[in-house]
Amino acid sequence: MLPPLPTRILLGPGPSAVHPRVLRALATPLVGHLDPAFLELMEETKRLLRATFRTTNALTLPISATGSAGMEACLVNLLEPGDTAIIGVNGVFGTRMVDIVERCGATAVKLEAPWGHVIEPDAVAQALRAAPDARLVAVVHAETSTGAWQPLEAIGRLVRERGALFVVDAVTSLGGCPLQVDDWLIDACYSGTQKCLSCPPGLAPLTFGARAVDALHRRRSRVQSWYLDLTMIEKYWGDERVYHHTAPISMNYALLEALRLVDEEGLEARWARHERHHRALKAGLAAMGLELASQEGHQLWTLNAVRIPDGVDDAAVRAALLREFDLEIGGGLGPMKGRVWRIGLMGESSTEANVLLVLSALERVLPRCGYPTRPGTGVEAAARALAASPARG
Amino acid sequence: MLPPLPTRILLGPGPSAVHPRVLRALATPLVGHLDPAFLELMEETKRLLRATFRTTNALTLPISATGSAGMEACLVNLLEPGDTAIIGVNGVFGTRMVDIVERCGATAVKLEAPWGHVIEPDAVAQALRAAPDARLVAVVHAETSTGAWQPLEAIGRLVRERGALFVVDAVTSLGGCPLQVDDWLIDACYSGTQKCLSCPPGLAPLTFGARAVDALHRRRSRVQSWYLDLTMIEKYWGDERVYHHTAPISMNYALLEALRLVDEEGLEARWARHERHHRALKAGLAAMGLELASQEGHQLWTLNAVRIPDGVDDAAVRAALLREFDLEIGGGLGPMKGRVWRIGLMGESSTEANVLLVLSALERVLPRCGYPTRPGTGVEAAARALAASPARG
Numbered sequence: 001m002l003p004p005l006p007t008r009i010l011l012g013p014g015p016s017a018v019h020p021r022v023l024r025a026l027a028t029p030l031v032g033h034l035d036p037a038f039l040e041l042m043e044e045t046k047r048l049l050r051a052t053f054r055t056t057n058a059l060t061l062p063i064s065a066t067g068s069a070g071m072e073a074c075l076v077n078l079l080e081p082g083d084t085a086i087i088g089v090n091g092v093f094g095t096r097m098v099d100i101v102e103r104c105g106a107t108a109v110k111l112e113a114p115w116g117h118v119i120e121p122d123a124v125a126q127a128l129r130a131a132p133d134a135r136l137v138a139v140v141h142a143e144t145s146t147g148a149w150q151p152l153e154a155i156g157r158l159v160r161e162r163g164a165l166f167v168v169d170a171v172t173s174l175g176g177c178p179l180q181v182d183d184w185l186i187d188a189c190y191s192g193t194q195k196c197l198s199c200p201p202g203l204a205p206l207t208f209g210a211r212a213v214d215a216l217h218r219r220r221s222r223v224q225s226w227y228l229d230l231t232m233i234e235k236y237w238g239d240e241r242v243y244h245h246t247a248p249i250s251m252n253y254a255l256l257e258a259l260r261l262v263d264e265e266g267l268e269a270r271w272a273r274h275e276r277h278h279r280a281l282k283a284g285l286a287a288m289g290l291e292l293a294s295q296e297g298h299q300l301w302t303l304n305a306v307r308i309p310d311g312v313d314d315a316a317v318r319a320a321l322l323r324e325f326d327l328e329i330g331g332g333l334g335p336m337k338g339r340v341w342r343i344g345l346m347g348e349s350s351t352e353a354n355v356l357l358v359l360s361a362l363e364r365v366l367p368r369c370g371y372p373t374r375p376g377t378g379v380e381a382a383a384r385a386l387a388a389s390p391a392r393g
Numbered sequence: 394m395l396p397p398l399p400t401r402i403l404l405g406p407g408p409s410a411v412h413p414r415v416l417r418a419l420a421t422p423l424v425g426h427l428d429p430a431f432l433e434l435m436e437e438t439k440r441l442l443r444a445t446f447r448t449t450n451a452l453t454l455p456i457s458a459t460g461s462a463g464m465e466a467c468l469v470n471l472l473e474p475g476d477t478a479i480i481g482v483n484g485v486f487g488t489r490m491v492d493i494v495e496r497c498g499a500t501a502v503k504l505e506a507p508w509g510h511v512i513e514p515d516a517v518a519q520a521l522r523a524a525p526d527a528r529l530v531a532v533v534h535a536e537t538s539t540g541a542w543q544p545l546e547a548i549g550r551l552v553r554e555r556g557a558l559f560v561v562d563a564v565t566s567l568g569g570c571p572l573q574v575d576d577w578l579i580d581a582c583y584s585g586t587q588k589c590l591s592c593p594p595g596l597a598p599l600t601f602g603a604r605a606v607d608a609l610h611r612r613r614s615r616v617q618s619w620y621l622d623l624t625m626i627e628k629y630w631g632d633e634r635v636y637h638h639t640a641p642i643s644m645n646y647a648l649l650e651a652l653r654l655v656d657e658e659g660l661e662a663r664w665a666r667h668e669r670h671h672r673a674l675k676a677g678l679a680a681m682g683l684e685l686a687s688q689e690g691h692q693l694w695t696l697n698a699v700r701i702p703d704g705v706d707d708a709a710v711r712a713a714l715l716r717e718f719d720l721e722i723g724g725g726l727g728p729m730k731g732r733v734w735r736i737g738l739m740g741e742s743s744t745e746a747n748v749l750l751v752l753s754a755l756e757r758v759l760p761r762c763g764y765p766t767r768p769g770t771g772v773e774a775a776a777r778a779l780a781a782s783p784a785r786g
Contacts, residue, residue, distance in 0.1 A: 003434065008424045015423050015642060026643055027420035030408050030593055031401045032721045041396065064595070065458035068638040069620045076618075100619045194639060200423055202457070202595055202641030224617050225469075226493045227462045243726065245461040246587060248595035249408060250419055251644065328425045333636065 012330035015194035017348040025257035048259035055181035062203040067192025070204025073228040081105030088119035088139035121154040136165040142172035147294040147305035156185035176302040198347025199258035274301040284359040284382030405723035408587035410741040418650035441652035448574035455596040460585025463597025466621040474498030481512035481532035514547040529558040535565035540687035540698035549578035569695040591740025592651035667694040677752040677775030
């Protein structure tokens with residue numbers, strides 16, 4: 001048997017809590033990956049993924065690796081050596097895209113904004129004028145490292161006008177806050193399973209629209225990654241069923257069950273739930289004198305980057321939350337290390353109970369770590385916000 | 394809930410049957426991927442993987458994707474543009490290696506043998522003389538497409554003498570038949586979880602020895618895949634714990650439990666079990682007039698490629714086995730499509746019961762599909778072979 005594992009409340013940047021039905025799906029005995037029963041399950045997965053991405057794209061499937069491989073899959077399939085890609089860089093994940101673009105032998109034009117801020121459409125327009133041959137523009141919808149929520153619609157229109165492809169990282173938004181792949185003119189989009197879908201990590205949902213598929217089919221060179229080569233993967237997940245790799249059966253069981261839970265809740269009700277709990281958390285934090293690090297008006301519902309007050313020991317607080325409450329929140333990444341805590345309210349983890357718990361736990365721990373706060377302050381404000389905005393349904 | 398799935402007996406080329414303890418491990422609620430409890434589990438996984446690979450290599454870990462990504466990880470980390478790689482090509486997986494080598498901008502020297510045959514050490518010696526600057530020689534230990542079992546020791550010595558790196562695909566051998574990474578001078582080796590380890594597909598155990606790590610650290614260019622870049626992954630799985638991607642938590646739970654089962658059984662007892670059941674199956678098939686397609690003396694214990702008798706309809710037989718017995722066996726790949734069945738006896742699927750079942754099921758189905766055989770012929774011969782070689786322990 002596995003060594004005894006603690007039972008954690010997962011309010012970090014992912015994984016989020018996994019529903020017992022998804023855990024049960026994981027434990028289902030396996031069929032073969034070419035079994036007619038598995039092929040049916042693949043079809044249902046594609047159908048529900050399309051609904052969740054709000055797209056009719058035929059090429060919509062889970063890549064057999066984690067969200068980061070979804071990022072790599074989008075870029076290696078769309079870029080060729082010598083291409084130019086305009087990348088929004090305002091956190092860890094835009095920075096990672098630049099890294100991958102360069103590994104493709106392409107040139108990355110960095111569109112920088114301060115961490116926590118969003119990329120402005122004007123900056124995109126300017127970059128497109130300066131690099132008219134850019135093959136794609138990529139931005140991060142939900143920057144997990146900063147909590148910034150990138151508006152997409154205006155950028156989508158600009159990119160389409162210029163004939164480039166619009167690539168969006170939706171790792172921390174899919175299933176948690178509004179995302180409309182078709183309406184917003186997104187050509188390629190990827191996500192992870194362990195955030196707002198509340199499935200364990202291990203798969204990367206991905207969708208390619210007709211323009212992206214066309215670019216893929218017109219490549220002059222082969223895709224540099226065999227494993228992520230969509231010209232082959234589309235035949236495995238498509239009607240041809242040509243063997244490529246062995247799909248991770250159990251993870252696909254889990255993803256399908258997680259997508260069914262999304263479908264049962266309803267995407268809009270799910271978004272509303274995430275909004276409600278984010279607002280309550282923010283109200284509670286504000287009452288305690290704590291603020292979010294991301295730009296006002298562009299704060300994610302799914303991931304809250306909380307500025308650590310001066311003099312407070314980041315690691316000591318997180319260790320106490322873990323030790324005393326079995327409660328995981330995340331630390332900062334890169335330049336935000338030691339400067340923010342990242343509180344995720346994603347998927348099954350986005351509940352009233354968790355909002356009240358994390359606030360009351362912080363109220364217990366912070367005074368011992370150099371930040372005075374009166375017990376009940378944050379919880380009371382959050383409770384008021386919750387009462388003012390009743391849950392749907 | 395998931396749609397109702399059939400309960401299959403998995404005797405194809407993988408996935409193999411998964412032990413209930415591994416299924417239970419999959420269903421364990423998740424901790425975070427940087428949780429101290431998960432870090433302990435990573436250490437234990439590395440320890441047991443080393444034991445299973447028979448190595449002391451520090452850099453031994455599961456890549457967060459399926460076995461094919463293990464192949465790509467080995468090649469993209471060890472090759473740079475302009476390098477030469479000598480690749481043994483005698484089936485689908487050697488062919489795939491050539492494909493990946495070329496995507497790395499390297500030159501593949503193909504060392505071909507007929508499908509079903511093994512690569513001779515003399516051919517390797519000759520290729521190394523012809524390409525003295527070759528960076529690596531790669532062969533497939535257990536060719537899943539043909540059932541051929543490649544001897545490695547002599548090749549390992551030749552490659553070491555020439556100063557090249559020896560890369561081995563152990564996808565269908567690790568945990569099922571003898572593999573000695575250190576003793577056989579293997580520099581880099583990868584596998585999959587869904588074969589003889591009897592874990593679901595989704596991870597690729599990989600080990601790099603000191604010479605491979607040295608080559609990795611001396612690279613002139615960056616690894617072309619960000620996701621598979623071992624210079625970063627070694628820091629995530631090493632003492633630094635530097636965030637790279639989010640490890641697939643549940644799959645890692647499953648792998649650890651599967652490795653514990655290997656450890657409890659004992660690697661040599663496990664090999665002996667695979668040998669015993671292969672021999673019984675082969676005896677039974679022979680009594681029915683059926684023969685293996687792989688070279689005599691080099692037939693895998695884990696995967697049996699059975700020549701389809703003339704006039705017998707491949708697909709009809711497999712469909713009947715699936716429909717009437719819930720029994721999965723594999724079809725042929727590439728030039729062996731329609732010419733062989735692939736019967737896997739891997740991990741938990743390698744049992745007396747399964748040997749007797751697959752033979753008796755074939756005895757029922759084949760006469761209807763144009764191949765006359767007297768019921769009991771194969772089963773009787775297999776039972777005799779089993780009686781003559783009692784199970785250990």
